[in-house]
Amino acid sequence: MQHAFKLGDAEYNVALSRSDSAYRLHRGDHAVDVVLSTAADGRTFLTVAGRRVEVVVATHGDDVYVHVDGEAYQLRYQHPLDRLAAQAGGSAEDRITAPMPGSIVAVMAKAGDAVTKGQTLLVMESMKMETTIAAPRDGVIADVSYEKGQTFDRDALLLSLEPQA
Structure with a gap:
């Protein structure tokens, strides 16, 4: 492989x-x-x-x-799937995935929101430690996959951005 x-x-x-x-x-x-x-x-x-x-x-x-x-x-x-997404015209930065398993503590963005690079989108908790998930680039939120209190595994798609024009 x-x-x-x-x-x-x-x-x-x-x-x-x-x-x-x-x-x-x-x-x-x-x-x-x-x-x-x-x-x-x-x-x-x-x-x-x-x-x-x-x-x-x-x-x-x-x-x-x-x-x-x-x-x-x-x-x-x-990840090979991120490479394929980029080749298909998207970008790995269009998919924000969980760096570790955890749960959502706070959601600061919703579908349709315009966001800027570095803006806090989610706060997650894993092993009693909070991690801030920030926008990797300017864009528009396409989808938020989890709500406050929901749990997820490592590499779960937390939210996605619209592909850059």
């Missing part, structure tokens, strides 16, 4: 398979063995094509933060 990752504004399509001793990362016609391992002292190492380097990896939802060779990188996993 093909996966897409964004690094900055660039998108990379990759596939992952297993070899005898490692994972194999495929990008186009090029493939390379990749091993992520943890040493006894807790340090993490990434070996790519035989080159071993120490790395620090942290994840938050679909974001992966990697620190390697004195440089920090943020990768974002892009």
Whole structure:
């Protein structure tokens, strides 16, 4: 299966398979063995094509933060359905999904409302922590899927925006 990752504004399509001793990362016609391992002292190492380097990896939802060779990188996993929506003329930013399971605490927007980037649309609660869901871009609310008090799973469609003209 093909996966897409964004690094900055660039998108990379990759596939992952297993070899005898490692994972194999495929990008186009090029493939390379990749091993992520943890040493006894807790340090993490990434070996790519035989080159071993120490790395620090942290994840938050679909974001992966990697620190390697004195440089920090943020990768974002892009779900295949979001990619298909974008190819069909929509945008991943037209669909606002739940970053984790939870329940709706407050709804600040309704279908037909014009919203601006950064405007609070919903407040959700998960594990006794509140998270504000903000508009990723200017637009018009097409649909709000949940009302106050309703529960949902991770990646549930919370609301959608009209595609940008």
